[in-house]
Amino acid sequence: MRYLHTSFVRNFLLALAGLTILILIGNLFDELARLTRQNPPAWAVASYFVLRVPYLLAQAMPLAVLIGTLFTLTAMLRSHELIAMRAGGVDQWALALPILVPALVVSLGMIVFDETVVPWANSRSSMIKRVYIRKQPRAEFFIAKRAAVWTADGKLVYALWANGEEGLMHRVTIAELYGRKLLGRVDAETARPDRGAWTLTNALVCRWRKDDMDARFVRHAVYPLRETMGSFLQTERELKEQSMAELRETMRKLRQAGRDYSSERVFYHLKWAFPFASVIVALLALGISFTFQTNPREGVAASVTVAVGAALLYIVLVQFGQVLGIGGVLPPVISMWMANVVFLVAGVVLLWRAWRW
Numbered sequence: 001m002r003y004l005h006t007s008f009v010r011n012f013l014l015a016l017a018g019l020t021i022l023i024l025i026g027n028l029f030d031e032l033a034r035l036t037r038q039n040p041p042a043w044a045v046a047s048y049f050v051l052r053v054p055y056l057l058a059q060a061m062p063l064a065v066l067i068g069t070l071f072t073l074t075a076m077l078r079s080h081e082l083i084a085m086r087a088g089g090v091d092q093w094a095l096a097l098p099i100l101v102p103a104l105v106v107s108l109g110m111i112v113f114d115e116t117v118v119p120w121a122n123s124r125s126s127m128i129k130r131v132y133i134r135k136q137p138r139a140e141f142f143i144a145k146r147a148a149v150w151t152a153d154g155k156l157v158y159a160l161w162a163n164g165e166e167g168l169m170h171r172v173t174i175a176e177l178y179g180r181k182l183l184g185r186v187d188a189e190t191a192r193p194d195r196g197a198w199t200l201t202n203a204l205v206c207r208w209r210k211d212d213m214d215a216r217f218v219r220h221a222v223y224p225l226r227e228t229m230g231s232f233l234q235t236e237r238e239l240k241e242q243s244m245a246e247l248r249e250t251m252r253k254l255r256q257a258g259r260d261y262s263s264e265r266v267f268y269h270l271k272w273a274f275p276f277a278s279v280i281v282a283l284l285a286l287g288i289s290f291t292f293q294t295n296p297r298e299g300v301a302a303s304v305t306v307a308v309g310a311a312l313l314y315i316v317l318v319q320f321g322q323v324l325g326i327g328g329v330l331p332p333v334i335s336m337w338m339a340n341v342v343f344l345v346a347g348v349v350l351l352w353r354a355w356r357w
Contacts, residue, residue, distance in 0.1 A: 004098040016068075096351070115244055144161070146159075162233055169190065189202035198224075201219065247271065281310075
């Protein structure tokens with residue numbers, strides 16, 4: 001129905017704008033004092049907060065769908081429109097689809113938005129924060145954690161920490177590969193790249209020859225590598241702010257380096273699961289509102305209370321799933337989709353029970 005669809009879209013956009021502004025104001029009060037310590041130009045501070053908006057929009061989207069659905073249906077409950085439509089023979093799906101279809105479009109659009117606009121905006125905001133606000137030299141402000149790089153001659157080099165200011169990398173692993181076959185491995189405590197030859201300290205050098213392995217420990221060694229520190233340095237971003245493409249590449253490199261990448265797997269599956277929270281909370285809000293449709297006077301307050309409680313429970317379940325996934329208790333795909341499955345079942349059950357009258 002066009003009327004229901006228009007009401008939902010209007011309420012959703014208003015809720016999205018309001019939530020984004022509220023979160024942005026909260027970030028402004030939280031960060032402004034720290035950002036202005038170095039007396040940065042006003043345009044840099046303004047640009048930083050403007051570039052944070054895409055990330056905040058993506059985070060606020062599911063809650064905006066929930067609020068938009070509740071506002072639309074509670075208004076119809078209050079004015080008895082929902083009862084009148086059902087009494088007039090309007091099909092249940094005719095009431096649900098004008099909300100569920102836009103919510104599904106929002107979910108699919110979030111995936112594209114989170115893979116294109118959000119990573120670009122996060123990268124730009126981080127650069128502005130470091131260079132123009134904190135006024136760090138470009139040669140020093142890049143720091144990489146868990147960095148992995150393929151060399152031109154087929155080696156995979158991994159560093160737990162690369163510090164551009166020190167020009168030093170810590171906990172370095174160099175995997176010497178021929179295709180997918182591992183020929184040798186070097187594990188060093190530190191490495192200092194220097195014009196085609198790296199200086200390694202406290203290195204364990206292993207070589208495989210047929211079925212034998214030759215291992216030796218050296219305190220100082222020079223290893224031929226042309227890659228420089230710049231090959232590893234990148235703007236540090238939290239895993240939740242990285243795109244799925246970036247997470248996939250990181251996982252591939254960590255897997256081939258023999259390193260743990262459970263955190264990256266958890267956030268990769270979260271990138272798929274979280275966008276679909278929009279259509280799931282819409283389904284849940286429909287089920288809750290239709291459950292109270294026979295009692296409009298009390299139904300408005302009850303619908304809002306139950307839906308807000310369900311939203312908080314969803315957030316808790318997502319956080320709990322992250323802990324279980326990173327800790328290895330559950331596979332990442334199960335831990336991250338767990339909340340969606342639980343609330344999807346709850347929404348379907350509520351709708352089924354409400355539509356039986």
